[in-house]
Amino acid sequence: MARLLKFNIFRYNPQDENSTPRMQEFVLEETVNMTLFIALNRLREEQDPSLIFDFCCRAGICGACAMVINGRPGLACQTKTADMDPDITLLPLPVYKLIGDLSVDTGAWFRAMYQKTESWVHTTKVFDPTQLEERMDNAVAEQIYELERCVECGCCVAACGTARMRDDFMGAAALNRVARFVVDPRDERTDKEYFEVIGTDEGIFGCMGLLACEDVCPKQLPLQNQLGFLRRKMGITALKQLFRK
Amino acid sequence: MQTFYSDLLVIGAGLSGERIAVQAAEAGFSVIVLSIVPARRSHSSAAQGGMQAALGNCAMGKGDCPDVHFADTVKGSDWGCDQEVARLFADTAPIEMRRLAHWGVPWNRVVPGKSHYFKGGEKFEKVEEADKEGLITARSFGGTAKWRTCYTSDGTGHAVMCTMDNRCAELGIDVRDRTEAIALIHDGSQCFGAVVRCLRTGELHTYLAKATAICTGGFGRIYKATTNAVICDGGGHAIAMDTGVAVLGNPEAIQFHPTGIVPTDILVTEGCRGDGGTLLDANKERFMHIYEPDKAELASRDVVSRWMTHHMRQGKGVHSPYGEHLYLDIRHLGDKHISTKLREVDDICKHFLGIDARTQLIPVRPTQHYTMAGVRTDKDGAAYGLKGLFSAGEAACWDMHGFNRLGGNSLAETVVAGGIIGKKVAEFLQGFEVSFSTALVRDAVTKQQARIDAFIKGTNGSENVYRVREALQDALMDGCFVFRNGPDLEACVKRLQEIYARSQKVGLKSNGLGANHELAAALKIQGQVKLGMCIAVAALARTESRGSHAREDYPERNDRDWLKRTLAVWPEGADMPVLSYEHPSRVWEIPPGDRGYGGGTIIPAEKLPGKDD
Ligand SMILES: Cc1cc2nc3c(=O)[nH]c(=O)nc-3n(C[C@H](O)[C@H](O)[C@H](O)COP(=O)(O)OP(=O)(O)OC[C@H]3O[C@@H](n4cnc5c(N)ncnc54)[C@H](O)[C@@H]3O)c2cc1C
Ligand code: SF4
Ligand code: SF4
Ligand code: FES
Numbered sequence: 001m002a003r004l005l006k007f008n009i010f011r012y013n014p015q016d017e018n019s020t021p022r023m024q025e026f027v028l029e030e031t032v033n034m035t036l037f038i039a040l041n042r043l044r045e046e047q048d049p050s051l052i053f054d055f056c057c058r059a060g061i062c063g064a065c066a067m068v069i070n071g072r073p074g075l076a077c078q079t080k081t082a083d084m085d086p087d088i089t090l091l092p093l094p095v096y097k098l099i100g101d102l103s104v105d106t107g108a109w110f111r112a113m114y115q116k117t118e119s120w121v122h123t124t125k126v127f128d129p130t131q132l133e134e135r136m137d138n139a140v141a142e143q144i145y146e147l148e149r150c151v152e153c154g155c156c157v158a159a160c161g162t163a164r165m166r167d168d169f170m171g172a173a174a175l176n177r178v179a180r181f182v183v184d185p186r187d188e189r190t191d192k193e194y195f196e197v198i199g200t201d202e203g204i205f206g207c208m209g210l211l212a213c214e215d216v217c218p219k220q221l222p223l224q225n226q227l228g229f230l231r232r233k234m235g236i237t238a239l240k241q242l243f244r245k
Numbered sequence: 246m247q248t249f250y251s252d253l254l255v256i257g258a259g260l261s262g263e264r265i266a267v268q269a270a271e272a273g274f275s276v277i278v279l280s281i282v283p284a285r286r287s288h289s290s291a292a293q294g295g296m297q298a299a300l301g302n303c304a305m306g307k308g309d310c311p312d313v314h315f316a317d318t319v320k321g322s323d324w325g326c327d328q329e330v331a332r333l334f335a336d337t338a339p340i341e342m343r344r345l346a347h348w349g350v351p352w353n354r355v356v357p358g359k360s361h362y363f364k365g366g367e368k369f370e371k372v373e374e375a376d377k378e379g380l381i382t383a384r385s386f387g388g389t390a391k392w393r394t395c396y397t398s399d400g401t402g403h404a405v406m407c408t409m410d411n412r413c414a415e416l417g418i419d420v421r422d423r424t425e426a427i428a429l430i431h432d433g434s435q436c437f438g439a440v441v442r443c444l445r446t447g448e449l450h451t452y453l454a455k456a457t458a459i460c461t462g463g464f465g466r467i468y469k470a471t472t473n474a475v476i477c478d479g480g481g482h483a484i485a486m487d488t489g490v491a492v493l494g495n496p497e498a499i500q501f502h503p504t505g506i507v508p509t510d511i512l513v514t515e516g517c518r519g520d521g522g523t524l525l526d527a528n529k530e531r532f533m534h535i536y537e538p539d540k541a542e543l544a545s546r547d548v549v550s551r552w553m554t555h556h557m558r559q560g561k562g563v564h565s566p567y568g569e570h571l572y573l574d575i576r577h578l579g580d581k582h583i584s585t586k587l588r589e590v591d592d593i594c595k596h597f598l599g600i601d602a603r604t605q606l607i608p609v610r611p612t613q614h615y616t617m618a619g620v621r622t623d624k625d626g627a628a629y630g631l632k633g634l635f636s637a638g639e640a641a642c643w644d645m646h647g648f649n650r651l652g653g654n655s656l657a658e659t660v661v662a663g664g665i666i667g668k669k670v671a672e673f674l675q676g677f678e679v680s681f682s683t684a685l686v687r688d689a690v691t692k693q694q695a696r697i698d699a700f701i702k703g704t705n706g707s708e709n710v711y712r713v714r715e716a717l718q719d720a721l722m723d724g725c726f727v728f729r730n731g732p733d734l735e736a737c738v739k740r741l742q743e744i745y746a747r748s749q750k751v752g753l754k755s756n757g758l759g760a761n762h763e764l765a766a767a768l769k770i771q772g773q774v775k776l777g778m779c780i781a782v783a784a785l786a787r788t789e790s791r792g793s794h795a796r797e798d799y800p801e802r803n804d805r806d807w808l809k810r811t812l813a814v815w816p817e818g819a820d821m822p823v824l825s826y827e828h829p830s831r832v833w834e835i836p837p838g839d840r841g842y843g844g845g846t847i848i849p850a851e852k853l854p855g856k857d858d
Contacts, residue, residue, distance in 0.1 A: 015759025049763035050755035107283035107422035120411040135379030144351035
């Protein structure tokens with residue numbers, strides 16, 4: 001006999017005057033290899049078409065489906081029901097603006113982050129289509145890619161105590177983004193310029209180093225290392241600035 | 246009603262859409278880009294394998310050049326492509342890869358010295374040259390003469406998408422996620438923008454522009470088994486077809502990928518086979534070398550998908566609760582290779598199958614993967630039928646892929662075509678002015694609002710949109726999958742006619758308020774059934790086998806009668822599409838010949854079409 005799964009799902013549609021925040025219960029029979037992607041879509045298609053949640057790639061690649069699953073932020077599409085108790089509680093990610101039910105606005109948050117961190121290679125060089133590409137050590141390329149793997153799911157920010165207390169804290173994803181450009185030899189920004197972006201309590205000095213972020217990152221990004229690396233680098237930059245004064 | 250103006254409106258923020266946006270913005274034009282999801286979640290980010298460009302830096306790519314890439318592309322297309330476009334593509338691809346490197350893509354680079362690689366399960370040695378150290382390297386992909394696929398580990402699409410979106414942020418391009426175009430605004434000869442539903446609030450907005458580009462990706466989701474993301478649902482094609490004048494090119498040209506995992510159909514990359522992974526049957530024996538002695542597992546996708554289907558029909562498939570499948574074996578590639586070069590594959594096996602690819606076999610079967618079919622454009626990316634409308638990327642039929650696109654060629658197409666077409670769009674915009682008719686805009690919006698009201702009130706009926714969609718998906722799996730034949734296609738067309746009638750009677754169960762997904766599904770269901778119908782009707786008409794279009798009752802490639810491209814339009818108010826045909830190419834650098842894989846006989850052409858007129 002297949003298990004009966006009981007889902008407790010947060011419901012609230014801000015665009016519907018008759019809607020109030022509440023928890024709603026659904027029951028579904030489990031099938032082999034069921035993921036929360038399969039389960040939630042079945043609930044929407046068979047039981048309640050007003051359910052709002054986001055999926056895109058359904059393969060753990062795009063970061064669209066982050067939610068709080070039994071108290072822990074994670075990607076719903078790569079969560080197998082077989083690994084869980086039959087009692088499953090689903091909440092939207094905190095910190096981000098609620099769109100409806102389990103869907104939150106990570107898109108707006110991350111677009112603002114690109115501007116704050118100036119998330120692009122800063123270079124004075126101009127592309128010359130007639131020339132060979134500039135050479136790069138393969139190990140450096142792999143190091144950049146390692147940090148580029150962030151899928152902007154928002155889990156790290158949702159799990160971060162600092163980000164939940166103060167909404168101006170940049171969060172691990174933004175700090176990791178800066179680290180990605182720090183290790184990229186194509187980016188000509190100096191430590192001093194990076195310091196202006198992250199050398200504050202909203203940035204690296206606001207981080208309490210408790211590492212909830214790395215724990216929940218579905219891509220297992222080395223956030224602890226990167227935060228430590230930036231803290232040291234920015235600490236030195238801060239000292240240098242003191243002495244110059 | 247909010248109205249937004251821009252010189253260029255790009256519908257779709259995947260690689261092709263953002264590449265066009267960048268090109269037009271660099272030329273000084275104002276651009277708005279729409280997307281259902283935040284740009285980086287676009288399906289481009291799911292491409293793991295890589296992008297083809299003839300840089301010829303790595304040892305196994307030595308001697309490569311655009312001519313060889315061009316030849317591979319034409320052969321891959323089974324001579325269905327436009328050779329002028331394929332040439333433009335092959336020549337531009339290397340420059341575009343270097344440009345991406347300049348913008349920030351962390352391409353893997355050549356590491357000099359000896360290293361090993363696998364082919365067909367055997368180990369070989371190669372030596373990378375010292376003077377190529379640090380240049381962009383490449384890996385092997387199916388259907389190519391040289392190693393030509395540039396990559397960043399196994400997250401190429403993701404890495405390039407990040408860089409392209411960073412470039413958009415740098416240029417201050419207005420990229421708006423959670424906005425979905427639900428209709429084009431046009432007067433039957435010119436396009437003026439789109440009616441757009443905000444997926445945060447559910448409100449309708451008007452976007453007016455001098456030029457509009459459809460870059461909405463593929464439409465795999467009208468099939469039940471597909472590797473595509475849930476948003477690759479044909480919404481962009483539906484709004485183009487709805488104009489009654491825009492044209493769908495080669496609707497019957499749909500690609501199936503040999504290695505979707507069972508049961509979720511998530512793709513494991515061709516890179517697995519490129520790197521030496523093999524296919525095994527129920528007896529855990531290799532079989533591809535029996536059918537394709539030379540290329541074996543590395544023959545082009547359509548060929549591998551067909552032999553897999555054939556082999557399963559011979560009783561060699563593995564039985565499972567989800568139907569028959571075969572196995573992909575990458576165990577011999579070893580821990581280091583799997584945990585670095587194929588990390589995403591490793592993750593997929595762990596997360597979705599609960600298996601370890603180092604010690605266990607991966608259950609796979611052919612699955613819908615790519616739509617060569619698309620909005621037909623000329624070589625400048627201008628859509629047939631409507632002035633001011635452009636299209637690029639998987640959404641378009643530009644047509645460099647013909648009846649089969651090679652692995653690594655479509656991700657490359659997004660950026661190459663995006664750059665070329667972006668330039669053409671900028672030329673089009675130069676000095677071009679339009680006047681928007683307020684009546685035309687009002688009518689377009691009123692019509693969409695009326696549709697929404699009817700869905701919510703159930704004015705046309707109470708058909709469940711999800712049931713109708715399922716019926717469509719089942720019909721296509723039965724009639725228009727890897728193998729096709731006359732009787733099944735006729736039955737499919739009949740079923741689709743009934744499904745089309747049902748799609749006109751859809752009504753919502755929910756209230757449709759805010760970010761409601763049922764309404765989003767309802768708004769596109771009729772267009773999706775139209776797309777399905779175009780595939781079935783065109784596949785039934787084409788009495789030959791070419792590339793991915795395999796007719797069991799017409800196994801030969803018939804160059805005498807079918808060296809042509811299908812064009813489908815759905816006139817306003819009609820219940821069926823109207824088909825016509827055009828020459829696939831006017832330039833024949835490489836006259837039709839044997840692909841060198843896939844077997845099959847060819848009925849030769851008496852004269853090359855389009856050559857003398
Ligand atoms: C799993 C997988 C792996 C692949 N691997 C490779 C590979 O290794 N190499 C290769 O060459 N190719 C690969 N491909 C193919 C390739 O990834 C795609 O063809 C290509 O990325 C398509 O890019 P695009 O820009 O055309 O569309 P997409 O990246 O799909 O973007 C479409 C955009 O349109 C938006 N959109 C859609 N409808 C609307 C609407 N109505 N209104 C507003 N916005 C809309 C979406 O939000 C999205 O932003 C792969 C495909 C799949 C499915
Ligand atoms: S280590 Fe820093 S960024 Fe991570 S959760 Fe703690 S405070 Fe937040
Ligand atoms: S760092 Fe990890 S948890 Fe944070 S957004 Fe990126 S992928 Fe998600
Ligand atoms: S849907 Fe893409 S990560 Fe879950």
